[in-house]
Amino acid sequence: MDIQVIYQGIRNIVFELQKEGVYETTEYEVFLNNEPVLKSSKIVESIYGLKPDTSYTLYLKRGEERSGEITFTTVKESFTLNVKDFGAKGDGIKDDTQFIQAAICSCPEGGRVFVPKGIYKITSIFLKSNLVLEIGKGAILSALTDRGLFPVLPGLIESYDETQEYNLGSWEGNPLDSFASILTGIKAENVVICGEGTIDGCAGFDNWWKNPKDKNIAFRPRMIFLNHCRNVTVTGITVQNSPAWNIHPYFSQDLRFLDIKVLGPANSHNTDGLDPESCENVEIAGCYFSVGDDCIAVKSGKIYMGRKFKVSSKGIHIRQSLMQDGHGAITLGSEIAAGVYDFSVTDCIFRDTDRGLRVKTRRGRGNDSVLDNILFENIKMDHVKAPFVVNSFYFCDPDGKSQYVSSKEKLPVDDRTPSIKSLIFKNIQCENSHYAGAYVYGLPEKKIESLVMENVSISYAENATTGVAAMMIGCEPTCRQGIYLNNIQKVVLKNVTVTGCTGEAVECQEVDELKRF
Template identity: 60%
Template sequence: MNFHILFCSSRHVTIELDEDAIYETASYEIWVNGRLKGVFHRMIQTIDGLLPDTDYEIMLVRANEASETVTFHTEPEPITLNVRDFGAFGDGAHDDTSAIQAAILCCPKNARVLISKGTYLVTALFLKSDMILELQENAVLAGIYDRARTPILPGQIEYDNEDGYYNLGSWEGNPIDSFASMITGIHVKNVTICGKGVLDGRADFENWWSRPKDKIRAWRPRMIFLNHCENITVVGVTVQNSPAWNLHPYFSNQIRFLDMEVKGPANSHNTDGCDPESCTNVEIAGVHFSVGDDCIAIKSGKIYMGKKFKVPSKHIHIRQSWMQDGHGAVTVGSEIAAGVDDIHISKCRFSNTDRGLRVKTRRGRGKDSVLKGIVFEDLELEGVKAPFVVNSFYFCDPDGRTEYVGTKEALPVDERTPKIESIEFRNIVCHNAHYCGAYIYGLPEQKIERLAFDNVSITYAKEAQTGVAAMMMGCEPASRLGLVIGNVKNLILHNVSIDGQDGERLCLSGVENVEEEQD
């Protein structure tokens, strides 16, 4: 068995096994400097309790077969600041926000702020550059619900020279006032958030999830919000019960989420797992999502932000993760006005999500909303109601049900017309689908240029549920549909197996060229 070092900090190392298993594998032991650290089964695993600036040897053992030994050296760490020394109680009763914030502000370069065992009540904490924030095992940062005590990030603050504005707050793709998040980073870089502790927003239907569509002083906070940040790694921690989106990197670069748990009740409002928005080089690996909305939703702003800044989300790579119970396992949109490029999802497990891939776009997103380089491969789907959904008529927002958005007639292509260039599905097994195998519709005036299925197998649940695959006008409740595909220039079907559908295997409309082949 082979493995490599995925990430190393001053006191942690994260490994990734080099084998074909998805998310979990046969149990194995991890030995560090000749000492057994435990028995594990995930493909990506973090070991803590290391010392800074120290040489280590690590080896894996499975069934008496040992891997090669890999050496690594932990990062230096000049000092640890324990938040208890700054007056934090950690008793679940006192507000520890100011004490923890003081420790962060006093942290020298590359040093560690330690959240030791205990429950610390906080509103919002603000990161600084070049630091480590570690949540020890059994340490909990617990959210305080009090809008009057939670800072607000203004959406737009005009510069004195009237040349533009400073954008802090964001809500669903628009620069508007929002509450600061439990962990907030504004223009910071070189930060690690790590440990076995928990970020618990403590949201419920009596506080943040009550009246979720209303702005009350400001829009709901996230759990981790990274605004114009660079080189941020979050590893090992659990994030749960968020007031809104859990992880929200925004106009940021070089962001990594590794070996995490992100969870919330299935009926919680807008609790997306991770929403990279206008970001570059985002890695999500070894993360288990179980949330009340999309597990991952890749965005690049609503119409205003996309048109003004033209910053797409690109080079986003997701692997060895488990998406469970959300509306979409991996979603592109709907706030996608600046487009996406190079979205690669591989070796993931989707379980009981409403959809597998979920593309949400529509007329009005604009000519900069170009979706290309979207690749899904080596996936296992179980109980996903509609595995592949591409919806170019997404009807949310006030204008969503207008004739302009909803008509299936071809309209003139202009500056408001979005575009989908390429989507590929390779080596995917879908068991127990419900509504359909695929429900994919491009615009009649701007068809999807290339849609490819290669080695894809779909079977249906014996007692398949009936439901609506796509949030678009004209999509009726259905069960066991085959591949419903409309408005595509080039459709490629290579070794596509569909078993158990009701009616036609393929239901095509407005498809110009079809290449179908079975080996």
């Protein structure tokens, strides 16, 4: 067993096993300074309860097998500020917002704000730079649900001379008024949110999920909203029952999400797990998602934000994670007006999601909306209804079902036309599929440039259900459909097998070049 420490904090670390499987492995025991501290079967695991500025030796044992020993030193700490010392009760009744906020505002550089065991009723907590916020084991930040208690982040504020805009609030790719999130960071740097505790949005169908698309004072808050932040690490915590998207990094850079859980009921509204929007250099590793919408959805704004700021999402890399019960395991779009580049998903499990890879784009997103260098490799899918869906006619927005968006005719290419360049799917096993193995449909006037599928196997559930693979006009319900490809310049299929489909294993329409090996 080879191990690597991938994060060192003040009182915790995160380590990762190398070449031991996908997300989980055979159970092992963790030893620190020759003492056993926990048992686990996760590829990415955390250790808490460490001392600051202290050296430790770490190794793992599995029966008679023992890993090599590595040494690490935790980060120095100046002071710990316990929120109870600032007046927080943690009794599940009293509003503790101002007391936790006071601790955060008072925290010196190199310090830690600690939330001990208890239930802390809160609204919006604002982060600041150079902060470690640890939500301890048994601690729950439990959100209130009265809209009148939450601050509003205005979508756009004009400068006095009307030459500049200050964007605070965001809703589904547009600069719109939204409630401040449970944890909100505005231009914060060097922030760590960690711990074994939970952030609970307490959303339900009698509050935030009632009439979810309606603006009521402002649009719904997220659980964690990071607006123009840099160097933020989130480790260990559980995030659940969000009013809307769970974690929403927005125009932010250098972000890490390690060994976290994001949970929500399967029927909850718009509870995406993690949605990086116009973000760069994002690492997601060892995370578990089970939500009511897309598990991870990468975005870069609707047309206004994409055209004005032209900030794409790029350098986003996901590994050793499990996506379960969402609409899409991994989604690109639909708000991708500034494009997505250099994106990879490796060593992951998709289980019981509606779709595995889900690309959602459409005419009107604009010519800056380019998807390029998209890689999925070493993925296991089980009971994913449609493993690969690339939809260039996604019928979102008020004009989503208009003739312009839905027409399959070749329309003129102009500044409203998006494009998809390189898609690579390698070493992927799809078992118990339902609707279709793959449904890839590009624009006739701007075909997908390249699709490579290598070492991909697709089989179907014994009692496969019938459904619509892509949310687009003209996509009919299917069951056990094979690989359907339309409007692609070049397709390479190498060692691709489809077992148990009805009809042709591979059906191509308007594919300029097809290579099969």
